[in-house]
Amino acid sequence: MSVIVVVGGQWGDEGKGKVVDLLAERARIVLRSQGGNNAGHTVVVDGRTFKFNLIPSGILHPRTICVIGNGVVLDPKVLLAEVDQLEQAGADLGNLVISERAHMIMPYHPVLDRLEEAARGDDRLGTTFRGVGPAYSDKVRRIGFRVGDLQKLRFLEKKLDFVLPLKNDILVKLYQAPPFTRDEILAEYTNFASRLERFIRDPFPLVQTAVGAGERVILEGAQGTMLDLDLGTYPYVTSSYPSSGGALAGAGLGPRHVTTTLGVFKAYTTRVGYGPFPTELDDSLGEYLRERGSEYGTTTGRPRRVGWFDAAVARYAVGVNGIDSIALTKLDVLDELEVVRICTGYSSKGKAEDHPMANISHLKHVEPQFEELPGWRQSTKDARQFEDLPEAARRYVERLGELAGAPVDLISVGPGREETIRRRANW
Ligand code: IMP
Secondary structure (H helix, E strand, C coil), rough: CCCEEEEECCCCCCCHHHHHHHHCCCCCCCEEEEEECCCCCEECCCCCEEEEECCCHHHCCCCCCCEEEEEEECCCCHHHHHHHHHHHHHCCCCCCCEECHHHCCCCCHHHHHHHHHHHHHHCCCCCCCCCHHHHHHHHCCCCCCCCHHHHHHHHHHHHHHHHHHHHHHHHHHHHCCCCCCCHHHHHHHHHHHHHHHEEECCCCHHHHHHHHHCEEEEEEEEHHHHCCCCCCCCCCCCCCCCHHHHHHHHHHCCHEEEEEEEEEECCCCCEECCCCCCEEECCCHHHHHHHHCCCCCCCCHHHCCECCCCHHHHHHHHHHHHCEEEECCCCCCCCCCEEEEEEEEEEEEEEEEEECCCHHHHHHHCEEEEEEEEEECCCCCCCHHHHHHHHHHHHHHHHHCCCCCCCCEEEEEEEEECCCCEEECCC
């Protein structure tokens, strides 16, 4: 049995796509467990760059089954655009499976996302406007549309007759926005039904068979622990559960099945959207790291906020997810710095705190406590073994692992597959 849960340890954009792509070489199944097309990942193969919002990173490995799992909300339009892009590039999508239980983003969801954000004014969250929050809200209210509904169009029609008037009431009466037309939605989703039919299946037997046969199954996380609806910096979070617990529910597996929980962390920190960010660098160094690390959102193109590595966040992520192995990405972005800093904890109103607190108005005002280490001022891009790294870089990596509480088993020093240091056998 070999189920690897890959979770983001920070605020998303840690580089999970590349890590999953590497592990997928030996995987039978890569399963995207939650989130929607608010996420984005970039995979570079032989110098060619692929950008996905929904399709799991393993799709470029011909033998790997890629599942869009139960916990995902997907916009069929976005999914079909990815399907087209990949098929035009010559990829074989015979191994793509979409769970009947995944939910769909309906045309009114992105519109409501925008209107709700505008209504929040200064307290807006900075969502991706993809309709993810409204779609998850409808799932919880039990008025959501599941992918499986595309196989029962009469049922979908009946549900639409009940749900659409509720939505149009909100649009028209509350926001003075134009309503949606029943027949247009029906026509559009009937077309999606015929185009997506070949991918829709119940992943349960596939996943259980692979796990039972001891084959590698990877649960690909989206977003990160600090964006988790329960564990993150609420309300500045996404509407799903990017933590390992959420991954299991989204995949349909239990804790007993998990062999490794791999936390992916960037060698510094980034965040998009609003909300507390204790180690944020609001200066020219932050600007430098943003440019050097190309820190612009894959989905929205927004500039990411940038800061030092926060070991208080990392320690928290290791604890709440049960992370037992760390993949550290983008170490090379720090190559030219004279000194590097790590936040070891916070001071909040004179009190020491070793992890991010639930009270975000306190978290917003903490003073991060930093440890300073010498930089290495040397390129790490060609390192393939841990010993190839300059001594100061090795010390930085080891110190991060020590403070976080888990070993750093994989280090990425560039976007390409080969620009990786693997410190664990079979990885
Ligand atoms: P939503 O998920 O679009 O509702 O956005 C809620 C918050 O999560 C915003 O701060 C987004 O920027 C953030 N977010 C959502 N998806 C991602 C992601 O894949 N990477 C980083 N941030 C994300």
